[in-house]
Amino acid sequence: MKESRENGIALMESGDYEGAVAEFDSLIDQTxxxxxxxxxxxxxxxxxxxxLGDYGAAAYTYDTLAKVDKPRAEYYYLGAxxxxxxxxxxxxxxxxxxxxSADAKHEVTGYAEAMEALGAAYMTAGDEEKADELYQxxxxxxxSSTEVYNRWMMAAMEKGNYEEALQHAEAGLALSDDRAKKEIAFNQAVCYExxxxxxxxxxxxRSYEEQYGQDEKADHEIAFLVTR
Known part of the structure; x- marks a missing residue:
């Protein structure tokens, strides 16, 4: 069984998530x-x-873990x-x-990721106000993170609040975290447009392309703007 688990991990590392799930399912069936x-x-x-992108199955697995192990906050966050x-x-x-409830001080890894993901889901559903509350x-x-500010920026842009979006861009670009600075820089230019x-x-x-390389979307915007 340990060998089978290692095989499943190896499949994950190779990118064969479907094969990994099948391997782990086989192990669970034997228990x-x-x-x-x-x-x-x-x-x-x-x-x-x-x-694998099977988010419903993943949520079920994390719910199962919360029941058979302990109701750990990380399981709830991953499920969220x-x-x-x-x-x-x-x-x-x-x-x-x-x-x-299990993590009153929000010290467990996964809290911010769960909040960000929920905010993105509200954005997709068209509820920018709810997303805005979560990012705030x-x-x-x-x-604070560049990912949070970029998502918050997009929520403001969806509402047509471009001045507010630019404030979020400025705050995000001031952080040392580079995770979403490229996206912020692009959206910043869009706001000014x-x-x-x-x-x-x-x-x-143009500054965006100098820093991050040529980009088809940026090329399209530049071609439009030079005619203005």
């Missing part, structure tokens, strides 16, 4: 009681299901991310609340 080994296998299965990615905002919010909460609680400040937008798109 008659839950030990630390089975819990470990379930964790790998949840990760493989998530990477999975459900948010599947478009189930209500389910994700319920899992998030369960995680917060993250920043107020000290979980929508505000009718074409020279500034053109300058920023």
């Amino acid at each position: 008659t009681r839950v030990t630390s080994f089975e819990i470990d296998v379930l964790k790998y299965r949840g990760e493989a299901e998530f990477m 991310v999975s459900l948010a990615n599947s478009g189930d905002q209500d389910g994700a919010e319920n899992r998030l609340e369960s995680g917060k 909460t993250l920043v107020d609680e000290g979980f 929508y505000l009718g400040q074409y020279e500034k937008a053109l300058e920023l798109f």
Whole structure:
């Protein structure tokens, strides 16, 4: 069984998530009681299901872990991310609340990721106000990141609040975290374009390409702006 688990991990590392899930399922089917080994296998299965894009299955696995192991906050947070990615905002919010109940100080890894994922789900559903509330909460609680500011920026842009979006861009670009600076830089130029400040937008798109390389979308914007 240990060899089978290692094979499943190797399949995950090679990118064969479907094969990994099948391997882990086979192991789970062989079990008659839950030990630390089975819990470990379930964790790998949840990760493989998530990477496969089978978010409903991943959420089910993390829910199972919360029942057969301990109701750990990390399981609820991972379940929340999975459900948010599947478009189930209500389910994700319920899992998030369960995680917060087990993690009053928000010290467990996964809290910010769950909040970000839920915010993105609300954005996709067209509820920018709800997304805005989540991003404001993250920043107020000290979980600022370029990813948060980029998502917050996009929420403002969806509402047509380009000045507000630019404030989020400035705050995000000031961080040392580089995770989403490329996206922020592009969206910053878009905001100036929508505000009718074409020279500034053109300058920023050119600067974007100098820093991040030629980009088809940026090329298209530059071609448009040089005619303005």
